[in-house]
Amino acid sequence: MMNLTLQLSLQCAPLHVSVKSSTSTSTSTATRSWSCYASLSIPQPSNVNVLNGTPLSSDRKEIRLGLPSKGRMSNDTLELLKNCQLSVKQSNPRQYVAEIPQLSNLEVWFQRPKDIVRKLLSGDLDLGIVGLDTLSEYGQGNGDLIIVHEALEYGDCRLSLAIPQYGIFENINSLEELAKMPQWTENKPLRVATGFTYLGPKFMRENGLKHVTFSTADGALEAAPAMGIADAILDLVSSGTTLRENNLKEIEGGTVLESQAVLVASRKSMVQRKGVLETTHEILERLEAHLRAIGQFTVTANMRGSSAEEVAERVLSQPSLSGLQGPTISPVFCKRDGKVTADYYAIVICVPKKALYKSIQQLRAIGGSGVLISPLTYIFDEETPRWRQLLSELGL
Ligand SMILES: Nc1ncnc2c1ncn2[C@@H]1O[C@H](COP(=O)(O)OP(=O)(O)OP(=O)(O)O)[C@@H](O)[C@H]1O
């Protein structure tokens, strides 16, 4: 037997923190100092090569999109794609490969979120949808991973440091106060339990916390302080219920990142693999068109006026009625005394859902009547700013 060292290559300055598995709670457990990389020693039989995926030179022709196979991101991802008219056809939930009929030559592979990131890096996937937290943790700032859409509007959560509400932490409410506590020394560092063994140490280093040690576990981290395994935890928080139920609290300055689902692509794939860039463009356009539309309503109203311009002036005098590119105003013709006239105009504008009631009040104030509200399905712009940005990032 020999020791196989898994090196999580960290692009960081030397940092003296150590990581150990939380399954061994004894303080005598051998821990290794992190000095630019974290080493987790795992006994393995000799001559074992652990590869994560196939070599990059893979000459497959299909384009591959990785989607979360389980967990909370899975259903929301399929729902989002369906709303973009990109329904995933999976004949059986245990089948890990599927297709999106609208996108030819595309395979969907269902994977755990962290494996989506790993497989993007190994070249086994070209595109993926994951939480920003997972991307940041497992992507470790690798320049091959490019975020194509950074706000898919689900999977909202934050990665936060949390400490007990009780005991020595009762009056500690900020990272600064935590760092200044006299309790943390080289021999007795602050013990943090986390599944984020890359982002955790990086955050502590960037915030000047010197005496910190990390233990890792896959779930139910909130129990670690009460069990005496850790002083603090670094985990995802959404509603805050799990923290509260375990008598833990977040602290000022303790948020490592705000996360939501993102579309990510491999730079190499987009540049080198035929069709990836075009498919990325189509997915991006559909996502943007849908996501822009869900925040808006179409509002139609009638308004008396002497001309389209005069009605437009009245509409544009109201702050919430300018729409996406100004109002569309069309004459409503009617026959009066045998003569066709247009003394009414129909106005059509897009209004943010949040501003709906305010908009209706403003419409009424300028003489609008018969107001109709309808949902919007898609808003396709001429060219999306994200596409421009992607091309410039790729040097194209
Ligand atoms: N409480 C939460 N609320 C909202 N989004 C969350 C929450 N917890 C996690 N997420 C988001 O969902 C993603 C997937 O989390 P999920 O718990 O489903 O899977 P996982 O933690 O990767 O897998 P597992 O828990 O099975 O090990 C996370 O990476 C994060 O982006």
Ligand SMILES: O=P(O)(O)OC[C@H]1O[C@H](OP(=O)(O)OP(=O)(O)O)[C@H](O)[C@@H]1O
């Ligand atoms: O702030 P809240 O809304 O309470 O959510 C936070 C919890 O959600 C996640 O756990 P998850 O439910 O994914 O369970 P897991 O630990 O098994 O991953 C996270 O790890 C927290 O424990």
Ligand SMILES: [Mg+2]
């Ligand atoms: Mg989870």
